[in-house]
Amino acid sequence: MNAWIDIVGNYELNLTAEDISPSQEIRVFFSGNEETPRRTSLVVSKGGFKIVCQTSRGERVWKERRCALQLPWRIRILKKGNFFRLWVNDRTEWIRGALGEWEGFYDPFENRVGVEIPKGAVISSFTVTPLPWLQQVTEPVIKRGPEGSFYEMQVIPGAIIKYNGLYYMYCVTAMKGDQEGASRRSIGVAISEDLRNWGMHPEPVIRPSDLPPCDNLYVNGAVVAPEGKVAIMFSAQRFPEWLGFMLATAEEPLGPFKLHPKNPVFKHPYPAHEFDLIRVDHPEYRYMLFYAGFTPDPPTGPPGDRGYLIYSDDLVNWWEDPRNPVFGPETLDNWDAVHVRPRSLCRIGETWYLWYEGCNRWSPPGSEHHGWWDTVGLARSKDLVNWEYYPRNPALPALGISGEQFDSSWVGWPRMLIKGDTCYVFYTGNGQVGLRTIKVEQLTNWESEGGTTIDLLR
Template sequence: MADIYLIIVLTFMASNVTNHDSMKKDWQIVEGSSGAWDFQADEIECEIVNDGLHRILSEKIISGDWIIETEIEHINYSSQSIHFSIAEDYSYGYILTLENSELILRRITTDNEQDNWIQSITSNPVRADILAYGTSNYEIEIDNFTLASPDVSSITDDFESGLAQWNQYDGQATTQGGRLRLGNDGIMAHNEGVQTIGRILPNEYLEASVQVNSVSGDGGCQIDFRLIPENNQSGYLGIQRRFNQFGSEFIFKVMPGWDLPPISVPNHARKFNLKITCDRSTGISAGYYNLLDETGWIKIGDTKMLQISRTLVKIWQIPKTKLRPRFNKFNILKRGATYAFRLNDHMIGTITNPKLQGAIQINNLYEFPEPNKGRYGLSFTNKGKYRIPKFQIWPIPSVKKYEGNPILSSKEASGAWDENQAFPATIKKFGETYYLYYTGIDNTDSRLEGGGIGRIGLATSYDGYHFEKYEQNPIFERVIPNSHQPLKIQGMSLVKEPNERYALTYTVWDNDRWIRLEYAIGNSPYGPFNLGLNNPLIKTSKPPGFDETHIHLHNLIRQLDGSFIMIYTGFGRVLDRWGDRGGLAMSEDFVKWTKYPDNPVFPLGESGAWDDTHVRPKGIIKYGDYHYMFYEGAHYAEHVALWFDQIGMARSKDLIHWERYPYNPIIPIDAGGGRDTLVTEWPIPIEIESGLAIFYWGGMPGNVGISRADICKDLLYGWE
C-alpha cells in the first residue's frame, strides 16, 4: 500500500515532539467508545455503531507554522471534523467540520464573561450614545431620539432645543432646523459623539430608538447607536451602520468586542430608523433597523444569537463540484495567526485571528494572543465506517523577526515633522552604512489620511539594527512651485540615474487621489534633494483601467545594462472588479517611461486566499536567478469586519509571470505573543550575508513602527 500511508511528521516542530513508535501510542481517545477506533500501521479506521461524538487527539504538541493534510473515506455524507491548535486542557482551539455541503470553522471557548456582561445590560442604569466616524468629509443628520422604560421614565429629543440633553464627548456636533448634525466640518478621519446626560434604570422592558434622516459624504463613514450601562463605561450594546468604502451593512455589537455577522443593505438606503430593546424577563437584548419601506422592522441580531455564535467563526457553502461522494482531502495551513483551508485541492477560505469575536478585541491580542501551539485530532459523530489513509503534518519555514523591533518608532514628539507616523520607503547600503529612507507624517491637517503632510526622512546604521535619524531631516518636502504650500507624499525608492546622481521617488496625493509618481534629485544619499525636471514618471491611466484611480506603492531597480524597471501598485478596475494590483513600467534613460501593455502583471490572489482583496507590490530585489517581490496582501475578515494586511512574497525571471510563495504570507500577523498583532506591510528588501533582510511596518495597536525580519537563503532556494 505504497500510496496509502499515515505519517505524522513532528520532529523540529517543538522540543517536546518526537517521532512515534506506533500509531496507537501517538493518539489519545478522549470521547466515545474506544472500541470504535482501529490504529493500523498505515491507516486509521473508526466504525461508529450508534450516533455520538467519537474524538481522538494527539498526545504530542506542535508549535509554530505547519500544514495538515488528511484524507477521509466514508460511507455517506457524514460529518467529519479536524481539530487543531487545541490546548492541553481543551480550553481553546479550533474545529473544522465538513457537514453536508458546508465547511464550518468553530472556536472552543469556556469562559462565562460574555454571559455575565450581557445580563448586566438589563439590570443597571443606562445612557444612550450616538457616535459617527468618517475618513473624509461626511454629514449625518438625525431627526428624533427616544429612550424609554414603561412606568419608569423616558428621555426624548427632537433637537429643537439644541444639545441641552446631551454631553459632547468627541468632536463638534451641532443642531440645525430640529436635527442633530454630525460631521460637515471639513475635518478628515475623525469622530463626533454625543451622550445623554440623563439615564434610565430599566423596568421589565427598555426601548431606545433614533431616526436617521440622511447620510452623505466621501470615503468610508459609519454611525453607532448604543446603550451604555452605568457600571461599565467601557462597554456598550448597540448597532453600527456602515457606508461607502466601509461597505453597506448593519452590525449588532456588544462591547467588550462581540459582534454578530453583518447584514448587507443597499448603499443608497440613507434614511432609516434604528431600535434597541432590552427585556429583563428573558434577559435578551436586540437590535433592529427599518428602511422605511413596506418591510417594517428587521432584526439585526440579539444577545441570544450572540451567545450561540461565540463558538462559530465562519461557514463556507461548498459547491457540489468540490465535494467527493466518499473521499475528501483536507488541507490546513497555519502561518502566524492566519489559517488557510483547502478541500479536495480547491481553496475554500482564509481566516486571520479567528479567536476574535469582535474588532475591538484586537487591542488585547498581545496579552491574550492567538494560540501558537497545541494538539490536533479527528472526530466523527454519525453512525458508519470511516477510513483515514493519510494524516500528515509537517512544519513550514518561518522568517526570523528581530527581537528588538521596532527598529524605528512610528511616532515622535509633538510638533515634530514625523509626529504621527513613520513608514519605510526604501533601504540601501553604500559602503559600510545602511540608509533607511522613510515617510514621516506630521500632525497639521486632520483632513488628510494619517492626520498630516508626508515628507521624506533618513536614518542611518552601521549594523542594520540600530538606526539614528539624520539631524537635518526631512531631506525632501514636495512644495507646489511658486508657493510655500506642501503636498502630501509617500517616499518609495532610491536609484542612481545614468549621470550617477541619486533619484528619490515618491507618490503624490493631489485632488484626493494618489495620482502620480515623481522623483527628486540629489548629489549624495543624504541629499539635499530637489524636484526633478522630467516629472511625472508615470500617472494614473484613463478609465477604465487597473490604475485609473490611484497609483502608489512602488519600487525601482537599475539593471546591469543601465535601464530601469518599476513594479508599482495601481487601484482601478479589471473586468469590473475594483482593487489594488501590480503593474510593470520600464525606461531606458529614467526620463521616458512605458507601462507594460498587458498590465496588471500581478493579479489578486485566488478567491478565498489571504490576498484575494488587494495586492500592493512594494519591494523588489534581484537575488540569484530571480527577481523577488514583496507585497501587501489582504482579505476581508467577515467575523470581525476588518481587512488584515500582511506581507507576501513572489518571484519571477521575466518580471511578467510571477509565482507566489506557496506558504504565504511570508511575514504574517503574529500568534503566540508576537508584537505584530495588527499589521505587517510596506516591505522593502536588502541583501545580507545570510539571505535577505526585510524592513516593514508592523506592530500592535498603539505601537506600530518600522521593523525587521530576515529570510535565510535556504528558504529562498528551497522554494517548495
C-alpha cells in the same frame, strides 16, 4: 478517535477522511490551546464546512461554506502567523486572526492542534509539518518617535541604498491624524552600518510643504545614478487624491534634495502609490519601476490593484510595458483575490523575487471592522510576466501572539536587501519597522521550509 499535538509557530496540516456517516462531522482544531480563552476549529460535514470559534458564551461561526462534499475529504490547513488558509477537497477559505483578532483575541505562538472524529469514521492519514520560515519574534529595529516628532505615528520602510559603506533607509514618516491612520507624511531617513542597528536622522529630507498643496508623501524607491547622485521617487497625495510619482535628486544621501521641474514624472490613470524602483542597466533601459495601479477591469478577478512595469533611461521619461498588467493575484477567492501590490523586487541569479501585499475583503459577523485583511506574499519569475507563487503564501505574515507584539496583526511594505548569504526583509508592523532574516539558499528553495513531518496516526 482523537489525535492531538502541540505545535510551536507555523505549520501545515493534512488530513484525509475516507469514510464517515452522512449525519456526522469532523472537527479539526487549528488555533488556540488549553490556556487561551477561545479555540477555533474547522467543522466539516457532507453539506459543507465552517470556521467555528468556541468562546465563553458558546460557539460563534466566523465563516460558512455550504457545498456538497464527496468522500474522501482531503483537508489542508496552512497556518502562517495570524493568517490561516483552509482547503476541503477543491474548496478553499481563509481567515486572519481566527480567535477573533478584531475583538482583541490573538492566535498564540503555540497551538494545540488536533481532530475530533466520531465513532466509525475512517481517517487514512493525518500529518502536521512545522514551517519555520520568517517567524522570528523581535522588537522593532526603528520605533516610532516621541510625541510631537515628525514620526510620532508611523515609520514605514520605503527604500534602501548603500552609499560609502553606510545603509540609508528612506521612510514614510507620519504624525497623528485621520488620513488613513496618520497625517503629514514626510520622507525621513534612517542610517545603519550593519542593517540591524538604525538611527533616525533628526529632520525629514522632504516635507509635504515642499510640494504645496500636498498632504502626504510616500517614498517607494531610491537609486544611486551612474554619475553618483542619489535619486528618490515617491508618491504625492492631496488627500485623498493621488497626484502621481515624483522625482527628487541630491548630491548626498541626506540632501538637500531638488525636486524635478517636470513632476509628476509618471501618473497612472487610476489611483496608484506603491512601487519599487530598480537600476538594472539593461541595454534598452537603465531603470525599471514596478508599481501597483488600480485596475477597473483586470484580466481575472474583481477590480483592484495589479502590477505594472514601466521603463526609463533618465528617471524622467517613462514608457509602459505593452503586456501590462503583468502581475495579478495568486487566487480568485482567497487571501490576495482583490488587491496585489508589488513592493520589493530583487534578482537572485536569473530569477526575480517579488515581495508583495495581498488583500481580500471580509466583514466579521457583529463587527465594525473595515473588512480589509492585508498581508505579505512572495512570488518569482524569470521574465517578470509569468509568475510562480510561493506555495505556502502568505510568506511574511503578522505573528498574532498578543496585542503588545508590534507586528501582531498587520504587516506590509516589505523591502528586501541581500547582504552576503542573508536576505534582510524589512517591513512595517502597525507603523514601526521590523526585520526578519532568512538565508538565500532557504528563500530560493520552495520544496520545503525545513520542518519534519509528524504522522499523528502512528
